[in-house]
Amino acid sequence: MLTKRKGMKEQWGRYKAVLLLMIGLMMIFTVAFPNPVRATTSVYTMTAFTNTSESNMYIYESYDATHYGLLKGPAYTPPASDLIRDPSIMKHTDGLYYVVYTTNWSGHTIGIASSPDKINWTFVRNITLSTTTPIAHTWAPEWFKDTNGSVNIIVSLSPGNYENFKPHVITASNGNLASTSWSSPEVLTGLAANYIDTFVVKTGSTYHAFTKNETTKYIEYATSSSLKGPYTFKGTGNWAGWGSWVEGPALIQLDNGSWRMYFDGYADHKYYYSDSSDNFQSWSGKKEITGLSGMVRHMTVLKETGQPGDIRKLESFNVPGSFVRHYNYQARIDASVSPVEDAQFRIVPGLANGMGISFEAMNYPGYFLRNNNGNIMLVKNDGSVAFRNDATFRNDATFKRVNGLANVSWTSYSLFNNPNLYLRHYDQVLRLEPVVTDLDRSDATFREIAQ
Incomplete structure (x- = not known):
């Protein structure tokens, strides 16, 4: 009887270990890929x-x-x-x-x-x-x-x-x-x-x-x-x-x-x-x-109906009331945005990888934010064969949500194929750069607001 109880206890111990491992993996996955695009x-x-x-x-x-x-x-x-x-x-x-x-x-x-x-x-x-x-x-x-x-x-x-x-x-x-x-x-x-x-x-x-x-x-x-x-x-x-x-x-x-x-x-x-x-x-x-x-x-x-993606505004963490917007095809942050649709983006599954995300301008369908030598620009997907074959464009327009670098309840965005580079604002202009200082981390932290 004691041997049977001992065996059951060992089995329960192994079960708990497996359960804890699964929970740990789920937590790691959630940190690596928070807030997947489901809307x-x-x-x-x-x-x-x-x-x-x-x-x-x-x-x-x-x-x-x-x-x-x-x-x-x-x-x-x-x-x-x-x-x-x-x-x-x-x-x-x-x-x-x-x-x-x-x-x-x-x-x-x-x-x-x-x-x-x-x-x-x-x-x-x-x-x-x-x-x-x-x-x-x-x-x-x-x-x-x-x-x-x-x-x-x-x-x-x-x-x-x-x-x-x-x-x-x-x-x-x-x-x-x-x-x-x-x-x-x-x-x-x-x-x-x-x-x-x-x-x-x-x-x-x-x-x-x-x-x-x-x-x-x-x-x-x-x-x-x-x-x-x-x-x-x-x-x-x-x-x-x-x-x-x-x-x-x-x-x-x-x-x-x-x-x-x-x-x-x-x-x-x-x-x-x-x-x-x-x-x-x-x-x-x-x-x-x-x-x-x-x-x-x-x-x-x-x-x-049922197209993947959802409309969001991105508010700056350290400049409250300022939002990411496009202006003359360049991304920046501003407190006063007119028309308001310039600060609204449709967040869709990443163009290069569905586990990431891409930002499509609400009022310019087919235009996406992309990295251009460190500058973030609004560039059009023209539907051509050349675009469909342009892996560079898709990679430069695909980002990954991570927990906010300055506040984990907010969000930061790294380039999907280079996680050491983050979207951040500098002199109000949006750029893609490494973050080192506390100011960098604050500049690279945003909050998504539903529209």
């Missing part, structure tokens, strides 16, 4: 043509659906001297991004292009539409993916003289958008002649259509239990307070559940957005899209 953000991608070009598509991105930065422009130019008005973007089940667009002022075709990364675009095909009545003008196609999995395009067709536009729908016969056949255009019943720029979203079993009354120049609102109608108008005239001479409505649902509509105030050459938190019954006052109002025209926004 996610939503990414909003805008496709638009501009006041300066109807033949080039521009791509913008945002992490809050409000402040958009140029991802690439021009990003795509159609073949055969076609236009690319009204580009509408979606992501398909094949993993590719697609835009559908107006090819010309007159005619009966719409165009499709695709991209694997939203940066490099390739012409796919033109779709020729035909109905029992003549089609003189084919405008403003918009993707609509229904809850049954069908892929549809809502398009405005006019029999002639740029008048009497009616919204129609065509449906893909299968998921191969490069070769699928499309149904003949069918009118959305209940939306009378002279309605254009129709955008449809679905909540529950209800289809919501936002469409421009080409006679009164107001964006109006109708609902239906079927995509093809009949639609019943719920809001006409200046029902939402946006005024007249507005067009090109495009909607997305925000993370908080409310809906945002973007629309083109083409009479005053401004672009606006407005929000609804009560299922489209009332809307906030219209606001301009900062930085893009007056430049972009008729656009659509794609929302992608």
